[in-house]
Amino acid sequence: MSEQEKEIDQHTGVETTGHAWDGIKELNNPLPRWWLYIWYATIAFSIVYMVIMPAIPALPGLGTNTRGIGDHSDRVSVAEQIDAMRTERMQAGQALVAASLEEIETDRSLQQFAMAAGESAFGDNCATCHGAGGTGAKGYPRLADDVWLWSGTLDGIEYTLRHGIRHDEDPDTRFSQMPAFGRDRLLSSQQIDDVVNHVLLISGQDVHDVRSAQRGADLFAAQCATCHGEDGTGDRSVGAPNLTDRDWLFGGSEEEIYTTVYNARNAHMPAWEGRLDDATIKALAVYVHSLGVGE
Amino acid sequence: MSRVTLITPKSPPPAPPPQDLYSKRKQIYPKLAHGKFRTLKWAAMAVMLGVYYLVPWLRWPRGAGVPDQAVLADFAGERFFFFGIEIWPQEAYYLAGLMILAALGLFLVTSLFGRVWCGYACPQTVWTDLYIWVERAFEGDRAARIRLDKKPWSFDKAWRKIGKHIVWLLIAFLTGGAFILYFHDARMIAETFFIGEAPLSAYWFAGILTFTTYALAGTMREQVCTYLCPWPRIQGALTDEHALNVTYRYDRGEPRGPHRKGESWDGRGDCIDCKQCVQVCPMGIDIRDGAQLECIHCALCIDACDDIMKKIDRPTGLIAYDTDTAVACRASGQKPKYRLIRPRTILYFVVMVMIASVMAFGLLNRGTFEVNVLKDRSPPYIQLSDGDIRNGYTLKLVNKSGDARSMSLEAHGMNGLVLDVTGLEPNDEGIIMLPVAAHGVDRYRLSVSIPEESVDGRRHFFLLLTDVNTGEVHTNRTSFMAPAN
Numbered sequence: 001m002s003e004q005e006k007e008i009d010q011h012t013g014v015e016t017t018g019h020a021w022d023g024i025k026e027l028n029n030p031l032p033r034w035w036l037y038i039w040y041a042t043i044a045f046s047i048v049y050m051v052i053m054p055a056i057p058a059l060p061g062l063g064t065n066t067r068g069i070g071d072h073s074d075r076v077s078v079a080e081q082i083d084a085m086r087t088e089r090m091q092a093g094q095a096l097v098a099a100s101l102e103e104i105e106t107d108r109s110l111q112q113f114a115m116a117a118g119e120s121a122f123g124d125n126c127a128t129c130h131g132a133g134g135t136g137a138k139g140y141p142r143l144a145d146d147v148w149l150w151s152g153t154l155d156g157i158e159y160t161l162r163h164g165i166r167h168d169e170d171p172d173t174r175f176s177q178m179p180a181f182g183r184d185r186l187l188s189s190q191q192i193d194d195v196v197n198h199v200l201l202i203s204g205q206d207v208h209d210v211r212s213a214q215r216g217a218d219l220f221a222a223q224c225a226t227c228h229g230e231d232g233t234g235d236r237s238v239g240a241p242n243l244t245d246r247d248w249l250f251g252g253s254e255e256e257i258y259t260t261v262y263n264a265r266n267a268h269m270p271a272w273e274g275r276l277d278d279a280t281i282k283a284l285a286v287y288v289h290s291l292g293v294g295e
Numbered sequence: 296m297s298r299v300t301l302i303t304p305k306s307p308p309p310a311p312p313p314q315d316l317y318s319k320r321k322q323i324y325p326k327l328a329h330g331k332f333r334t335l336k337w338a339a340m341a342v343m344l345g346v347y348y349l350v351p352w353l354r355w356p357r358g359a360g361v362p363d364q365a366v367l368a369d370f371a372g373e374r375f376f377f378f379g380i381e382i383w384p385q386e387a388y389y390l391a392g393l394m395i396l397a398a399l400g401l402f403l404v405t406s407l408f409g410r411v412w413c414g415y416a417c418p419q420t421v422w423t424d425l426y427i428w429v430e431r432a433f434e435g436d437r438a439a440r441i442r443l444d445k446k447p448w449s450f451d452k453a454w455r456k457i458g459k460h461i462v463w464l465l466i467a468f469l470t471g472g473a474f475i476l477y478f479h480d481a482r483m484i485a486e487t488f489f490i491g492e493a494p495l496s497a498y499w500f501a502g503i504l505t506f507t508t509y510a511l512a513g514t515m516r517e518q519v520c521t522y523l524c525p526w527p528r529i530q531g532a533l534t535d536e537h538a539l540n541v542t543y544r545y546d547r548g549e550p551r552g553p554h555r556k557g558e559s560w561d562g563r564g565d566c567i568d569c570k571q572c573v574q575v576c577p578m579g580i581d582i583r584d585g586a587q588l589e590c591i592h593c594a595l596c597i598d599a600c601d602d603i604m605k606k607i608d609r610p611t612g613l614i615a616y617d618t619d620t621a622v623a624c625r626a627s628g629q630k631p632k633y634r635l636i637r638p639r640t641i642l643y644f645v646v647m648v649m650i651a652s653v654m655a656f657g658l659l660n661r662g663t664f665e666v667n668v669l670k671d672r673s674p675p676y677i678q679l680s681d682g683d684i685r686n687g688y689t690l691k692l693v694n695k696s697g698d699a700r701s702m703s704l705e706a707h708g709m710n711g712l713v714l715d716v717t718g719l720e721p722n723d724e725g726i727i728m729l730p731v732a733a734h735g736v737d738r739y740r741l742s743v744s745i746p747e748e749s750v751d752g753r754r755h756f757f758l759l760l761t762d763v764n765t766g767e768v769h770t771n772r773t774s775f776m777a778p779a780n
Contacts, residue, residue, distance in 0.1 A: 105718045108730065112738060115717075133687070135674040144687065145677045245680035290717040293685070293742045 093117075093279025101154035104286050105294075111286065118287025121280045125272070126288075134291040139250055139267050144291045147247040149239045150174050152295030158285040164271035165239070173271060176227070176238040182262030187223065195219050196257045202232045202244050203252065322444070323517060323579040325427060326437035326571075330598025339415040340424055348469070351476035355379070358697030358733050362480035370478060374734070380658060381695045381734070392654045396647060403643035405533040407635055408616070409540035413526065414593035419519050422470070422512035423577065426463055433459040437574060463513045464505070471504030517578045521589050531588065536619035537634045541592045543572075543583045543614050546626035551583075554607065565609045572596035572614055582614055664700065664731075665693035666760055666769045676776040678747075684777045685744035690716075692729065692737045692760075700731040701763050704741075708756035709775060711749040715742045729760070743775065750777040 007016040009027055019026040049055065053068040096104060096114055104110045123132065129140040136142025141149060150160055160174060167173040181187040187195070193209075198216030201207045221230060227240035234242035241249060250256055250265050272281060289295075327333075353365035355378055362369075367376040375382040375390070382389055401412055413420060433455045434440045446452055475484060475497045487493040488501075511519050520527060534540060543566075551566035566583065573581045575596060578589045582596045594616070601611040621631035671687035679685055694700055704727045706712040714727055717740040721727050731737045743756075754777065760769045 108718075108732075108737070111718050115738070115740070131673065133671055133673040142674075142677070144674055145685070146679045242680065246678060246682055247680050290740050291687075293715050294717065 090277075090279070093277065093283075096279040096282045101158060101282060101285055101289075104282065105154065105289070114283040114286040115290065117280065117283035118285075121276065121284050122287055125276065126284070129269075134288065139265070141249055141267075142247075143288050145247065146292060146295070147242070147245065148236070148292070148295060149234075149241055149249070150236055152289075152292055154285055154289050154294075156295075157288050158281065160269070161281050161284055161288075162271060162273040165269040166266055167268065167271040170271040170273075174239060176240065177266055178227070178240075178260075178264040180262065180264040181223070183264075187219070187261075191216075191219055192258060192261050195224065195261055196254055199232065199243050199257055200254060203246070204244070205252070320518065321579060323577065324437040324440045324574075325577040325595075326574040326599075327431060328575040328595040328598040328602075330601055332594035332598045336415060336424065336593060336595070340421050343416065343418075343421045344425070348473050351473065351481040356697070361697070361734050362483070364481060366477065367480070368478050372734075381663070383693070383695060386661075389654065389658070392650060396650055396654070399643055399647045399650065401530075402533050403640060403647060405530050406535070406538055406637075406640050406643060409534050409538045410527075410530050410590070410592040413520065413530070413591035414541075417526075417591075419511060419524070420591060420593065422466075422508060423516050425466065426512045426516075427577065429462045429466070430459055433462070460513075463509055467505045467508035467513070468501070470508040471501040471506075474504045475501050517589065520578065520591055527588050535639070536623075537637055539616045539618055539635075540586055541582060541590065541594050541597060541614065542617040542619070542622055543585070544612070544617060544622055544625070545583070546622055548583070548613050560609070565604070565613050567603070567607060569603055571599040571603055575599040586619075662767075662769075663694070663696040664762070664767065664769065665691075665695070666758070666771050667691040667693070668758055668771045668773045670773060670776075676778070678778065679744065682747040683744045684747055684750055684775075685742055686775050688741040688743065688773065690729070690739040690741050690758075692731045692739070694731045694733060694735055694737070697733050699733045702729045702731060702760040702769075703727070703763055704729055705759045705761070706743060706756055707759060708772075709745060709749065711745050712756060713744045715744075716740065717742075728763070745775070745777075750775075 007018070007025070008014070009016055009025070012027060014027045014029060017026045017028045050066075051068065052070045053072055054065050055068060057065045092113065095110060096117075099107070099110055104114050122130075122134075126134075130136055130143050131140070134143030136144070141147070146152070148156070150156060150165070163170045163173045165174045166177075179186055181195075182189070182192055194212045194216035196216070197207050197209055197213035198220050201210075201213045201216075207213050220228075220232070224232075227238050228234050228243055229240070232243040234240045241247075246252070248256070249267070250260050272284075276284070350366050351364065354363045355365040355376070357363050357376070361372075361376075364376065365378050369376065373384050380389075404411055430440070434443050443452055443455065472488070475488075475493075478500075479494070479497065484493055484497055488497060515523075545564075548564040548566035551564050551568045554560075554563070554567045570581075572583070573579075573596075575598070576582070577593065577595070578591055580587055580589045582590065597612075597614045597616070600614040604611045604613055618631075618633060621633060624631045667690070669689040669691065671689070675686075677685045677687075692702065704714060704716070706714055716727050716729065719727055719729070719739070729737070729739055754775050755772055756775055758771045758773060760771075761767070
């Protein structure tokens, strides 16, 4: 175009750019002024922004990004925001710490706060094992029913939460141990069969060999009644399960009960004291208590 | 390649001087009109401004914990108060219905009377009119303003201009300030605003509205209607040849020309080309060119023309609210026909009545109390140690009134249902009472258990909540899950 003569459009008197589309040629009009000013303004803004804010990543020799005169850091401000949120939540939690568990459960506003806090803490920390809503799983007690191995009272739940079950690092943890009758050769296979039949009988299930069950009654009285009680209803003080109800932590079939007696089963739960703050533990206790409809 | 050739490179004719395709704005100096439409416009302005500034101060008793404000959009509390009506977010369809009604109302009025909204009710019109009134107070009427703008700067010119802008800004601030009153307790915000203790958003929105009022009504004026506003385009599609619009009756006015006293009126029109209609027009147009996009149909040209017609002893109404068909009829010597009732006006009206009825029915029959029963899904049911089946529920009780309530809870429909609500003991009669706070949502954990043998084919039951004071009963059907037998 430069070598050619300049074209002037006769209608507007404006020079053309030489670009033509379908015979229509483009006029070389200036950019709209308002548009140009906004463009200049964005350039000016970007320079100011680069000076004030961290903008250029990894300069050679500097190793890291430019800091900007404001020394702003998203990471720091997020950390500050989280701290502020924690402080705020601590203040709300103070009311929970100050109140007794019974007060929390009967005071409408404290209860609603504790239930909301407890639900979210449960989802974060407990649901992995106990299931969402406390449904439980094999070896992980269901919290939504009325069966409690150790205690189902508000204080009892709080104690379990704080100290855990068979959590060796906590001297106050709830602890008991069932012997492995088979593995440690305390009972023979036949004897275990007898005990299993007796347990099936007292839990209201079908038993094929009634004689075996009768033999098992004596063995039960000698070996198991110390913890599980003479009638097999269990003992909360040592976390011995009630064997006469329909609830089975590790399964209630003949096979499962055999395995339990042969190997013994001792589940663990970590202590949450020190890992969760006081307010959260109390909120959890109230929430879990409500899952099981209280005791 | 196209054959269109706009440019002839060989032997170009002398290029005409370049001309601007985009013309600059011409300053408009609307002259003050006198007459019935000007009076109507003052009245409309007074009503609109009065409503806008006074409504936030209307009180309505609402009980404790909530401002006693008749009209309040409480965003923080997620509620909207409108006199006796309390709208919650889940009922936002009432607001949508209101919008649809407003749109249909605009359609109807436009199809009947043209753009009366633009001329009398639009905030842009109202505030611009107010701003021109202020301008006139400081700088005088049209001729004086034109003279003043041509004069070099002097003390007199400076104080008039500065005074005008100060009053403009004051009005702008009052506009922005009144806006935020709709979103907070008006008294509280008015007290805290000036001592710097109002929420940041209040200052932000007051600032934005102050700026937009000043810019739109003070400096941009008719350009808003011509270039920014979509309504003229939409309204143009809604009005037709039967709509009453501000119309120059060319059948009567043409041919126009100056007229000397005593001259005969035969063989000429009534328009003496005095241009009074152009001088009073806030949009800077000539109505005699016919209906046009810029025209907001404020009818000030009618007032101006009627004034002149009286002076020259001709009948008034050379410019008047008239329809295109009527003017055309007269022009061809027929009797003018008016058709205000037409399929489109009937349609708008019927649809409006229908929507208004549905909304009124909904509002009149809507309760101020709502019960939501949320069934636990995990676990769906629990078998207790004695074999009983238990289901868990969350009750959400929504109270949209200013009174605290006490609801008794009962279950029917399955045998042997036992209810338990966390944190509540049944009263002496064995009934659980649920307290519900005013203007709030209360949640309760409910568990329902039933002996295994009572679980039959039916897996539904009804929860009955009865307001012990009013006797109002809420029945909710909900499902009960049990192991398959």
